[in-house]
Amino acid sequence: MNSDTGMKPKIAIFKFASCDGCQLSLLELEDSLLDLVNAVEIAYFPEASRRMLKGPYDIGLVEGSITTHHDAERIQRVRRESKTLVTIGACATAGGIQALRNWKDVGEFVRFVYAKPDFISTLKMSTPVAEHVPVDFELRGCPINKLHLVELIGAMLAGRKPNIPTYSVCMECKRRGNVCLAVSASLPCLGPVTQAGCGAICPAYHRACYGCFGPMENPNPTALAGRFEAQGHADRDIMRAFRMFNAWSWQFRQVSEERERR
Amino acid sequence: MTAKAAMRKQFTLNPAALEQLFSVLESHDFQIVGPTIRNGTIQYDYIKGCKELPSGWTSEQERASCRLKRRKDDALFGYVPGADSLKRFLHPPELRLFRAERENGVFRILDNPAPAPKLAFVGVRSCELRALSILDRVLAEDRYPDAAYVAARRRIFIVAVNCTEPAPTCFCTSMGGGPEAGGGFDLLLTEIVSDNQHVFVAEAGTSEGSGVLAVLNPGEVTKEIMAALHEAMDRSKAAFKREVATEGLRELLYESFDHPQWDRVAAQCFLCANCTMVCPTCFCVTVEDSTDVPVRRAERWRKWDSCFTQNFSYIHGGSVRLSPKSRYRQWLTHKMAAWVDQFGTFGCVGCGRCITWCPAGIDVTEQIAALRGTAAPAASDGAG
Numbered sequence: 224m225n226s227d228t229g230m231k232p233k234i235a236i237f238k239f240a241s242c243d244g245c246q247l248s249l250l251e252l253e254d255s256l257l258d259l260v261n262a263v264e265i266a267y268f269p270e271a272s273r274r275m276l277k278g279p280y281d282i283g284l285v286e287g288s289i290t291t292h293h294d295a296e297r298i299q300r301v302r303r304e305s306k307t308l309v310t311i312g313a314c315a316t317a318g319g320i321q322a323l324r325n326w327k328d329v330g331e332f333v334r335f336v337y338a339k340p341d342f343i344s345t346l347k348m349s350t351p352v353a354e355h356v357p358v359d360f361e362l363r364g365c366p367i368n369k370l371h372l373v374e375l376i377g378a379m380l381a382g383r384k385p386n387i388p389t390y391s392v393c394m395e396c397k398r399r400g401n402v403c404l405a406v407s408a409s410l411p412c413l414g415p416v417t418q419a420g421c422g423a424i425c426p427a428y429h430r431a432c433y434g435c436f437g438p439m440e441n442p443n444p445t446a447l448a449g450r451f452e453a454q455g456h457a458d459r460d461i462m463r464a465f466r467m468f469n470a471w472s473w474q475f476r477q478v479s480e481e482r483e484r485r
Numbered sequence: 486m487t488a489k490a491a492m493r494k495q496f497t498l499n500p501a502a503l504e505q506l507f508s509v510l511e512s513h514d515f516q517i518v519g520p521t522i523r524n525g526t527i528q529y530d531y532i533k534g535c536k537e538l539p540s541g542w543t544s545e546q547e548r549a550s551c552r553l554k555r556r557k558d559d560a561l562f563g564y565v566p567g568a569d570s571l572k573r574f575l576h577p578p579e580l581r582l583f584r585a586e587r588e589n590g591v592f593r594i595l596d597n598p599a600p601a602p603k604l605a606f607v608g609v610r611s612c613e614l615r616a617l618s619i620l621d622r623v624l625a626e627d628r629y630p631d632a633a634y635v636a637a638r639r640r641i642f643i644v645a646v647n648c649t650e651p652a653p654t655c656f657c658t659s660m661g662g663g664p665e666a667g668g669g670f671d672l673l674l675t676e677i678v679s680d681n682q683h684v685f686v687a688e689a690g691t692s693e694g695s696g697v698l699a700v701l702n703p704g705e706v707t708k709e710i711m712a713a714l715h716e717a718m719d720r721s722k723a724a725f726k727r728e729v730a731t732e733g734l735r736e737l738l739y740e741s742f743d744h745p746q747w748d749r750v751a752a753q754c755f756l757c758a759n760c761t762m763v764c765p766t767c768f769c770v771t772v773e774d775s776t777d778v779p780v781r782r783a784e785r786w787r788k789w790d791s792c793f794t795q796n797f798s799y800i801h802g803g804s805v806r807l808s809p810k811s812r813y814r815q816w817l818t819h820k821m822a823a824w825v826d827q828f829g830t831f832g833c834v835g836c837g838r839c840i841t842w843c844p845a846g847i848d849v850t851e852q853i854a855a856l857r858g859t860a861a862p863a864a865s866d867g868a869g
């Protein structure tokens with residue numbers, strides 16, 4: 224980055240199909256936000272400011288999935304304008320919860336929901352940014368962990384590798400001292416195949432992991448689905464467990480489709 | 486009972502004296518850690534008194550399953566403890582090693598670690614004492630002692646308990662141990678509970694232990710109590726369900742590099758690392774540096790790591806253990822073979838935690854049997 228030359232790196236935040244939760248976590252940084260605006264130039268952040276500086280940008284943070292023709296073109300421009308492109312959140316990284324449409328007829332939804340379906344122009348599928356342009360780094364989660372954003376930008380400024388884990392939620396769960404819900408209550412917990420980063424919040428409150436952070440490195444969802452089955456969970460429930468915020472990630476998709484076919 | 490144990494003088498304590506033991510330890514500034522009920526299981530935690538012990542409860546353990554059950558009596562130690570061991574307290578999951586600051590080009594280390602608290606552990610089992618001596622060998626007795634571990638370890642007091650009811654997952658008897666604690670404690674208790682009596686046979690293992698025991702006004706051990714003690718321990722020894730044949734185990738693992746069993750276990754394994762997190766002897770950590778956004782302050786943290794992750798074997802150019810099977814093989818081969826070459830003992834004490842807490846239902850004893858060709862490869866059909 225440009226910190227040696229005294230030039231502040233320019234950051235842009237782009238929104239596609241999403242709920243805005245991930246970019247809001249930037250505003251929720253509180254004290255670190257002041258550090259952040261001192262260290263970098265927030266050049267384009269329509270959610271927060273009317274001031275919009277032109278690209279190119281040093282870091283482009285992309286929230287949301289690609290669901291319209293217009294967005295499919297826009298993401299190409301965003302890529303061209305961003306030296307480093309980082310997807311933030313499950314929508315940008317895996318297609319989000321709206322990727323559930325990928326298994327259904329979206330035309331039917333449109334006819335059912337909208338009074339004037341003709342006004343709606345949408346793609347059949349909700350797809351992750353990486354299906355359209357190369358992505359340099361992913362921040363997972365639904366929403367992201369705001370501390371990961373600080374870590375990522377801090378690491379870029381310091382010129383070091385960010386400490387973003389790629390191992391299982393179980394490791395964070397055990398470090399935290401949670402009691403395992405899979406073992407103590409036979410709950411269908413996605414922790415063993417999900418990337419860490421949330422701090423194992425759900426198991427700490429007696430909820431089995433929903434897989435917000437998507438597939439970990441080398442996940443084995445087939446074996447986990449087999450385990451759920453051995454614990455008495457029905458195929459339909461197993462399919463649904465893998466069809467959440469990261470349903471369209473290929474590892475979760477593969478196992479949910481396999482269970483759907485049964 | 487070992488010859489050494491037989492020579493130690495034994496006394497009796499009633500449950501009220503046990504309550505007093507907590508006060509005595511607290512008066513010596515110890516924070517007490519003991520088994521207690523938390524989220525439907527029995528786990529070590531900070532506790533205040535006897536009333537927080539799981540009186541009248543037990544825990545049923547099988548692979549990938551742990552359930553709390555009511556007992557018919559008021560036993561305080563009638564179970565095998567949960568996922569955590571002393572490791573969580575002496576070699577904690579996350580530890581800040583230091584903070585640092587950079588101001589006007591000057592780099593300063595801001596703080597040294599806080600002094601370790603004095604911890605008294607109550608209800609420690611024989612396998613955990615042996616695991617502690619393995620951690621001592623690795624973290625304290627090697628060329629580069631681990632300062633945080635040594636500082637915490639020096640200030641502990643251990644009240645051990647003989648296991649009168651091993652879990653079906655236990656196999657300490659195969660790994661050179663057994664339900665009776667051989668040493669490494671300050672005080673040792675054996676709980677005897679029947680319709681007409683509830684009493685603890687107590688013995689001291691150190692002078693500190695003798696000092697504490699003396700304050701509790703212990704009683705004499707009668708012939709009847711002695712007989713009940715022997716009967717309880719004989720029953721315990723006969724209750725073990727799992728075993729591992731350890732003869733030639735090191736050679737077996739070294740020769741099994743290409744064994745098809747590694748592929749079979751890799752098909753079941755999630756690489757979730759639960760087994761290494763709960764293992765009382767797995768000591769691996771990673772060190773992470775973090776900076777704030779202005780790059781003025783930095784922190785160095787140490788966290789439990791595992792040979793089941795990809796980064797664990799990351800060297801220049803990438804991870805050298807990319808395949809799942811290479812990671813399970815690494816873990817088992819280190820535990821049961823390379824550890825012997827490195828530290829002179831197995832790295833496993835047979836506590837069974839990795840069996841109970843593996844969410845995939847993988848059983849280390851079955852894996853070893855399958856490598857030996859003495860058992861059909863296990864299916865992942867554990868109770869649960």
Ligand code: SF4
Pocket residue numbers: 392393394396397401402403404405406412413414415423426431432757759844
């Ligand atoms: S509760 Fe879920 S995340 Fe936690 S250790 Fe168990 S399986 Fe893993």
Ligand code: SF4
Pocket residue numbers: 760763764765766767820832833834835836837838839840849
């Ligand atoms: S390898 Fe398993 S049985 Fe052996 S000490 Fe570790 S957790 Fe216990």
Ligand code: SF4
Pocket residue numbers: 753754755756757758759760761793842843844845846847
């Ligand atoms: S053996 Fe079990 S606990 Fe260990 S990494 Fe594999 S699935 Fe997880």
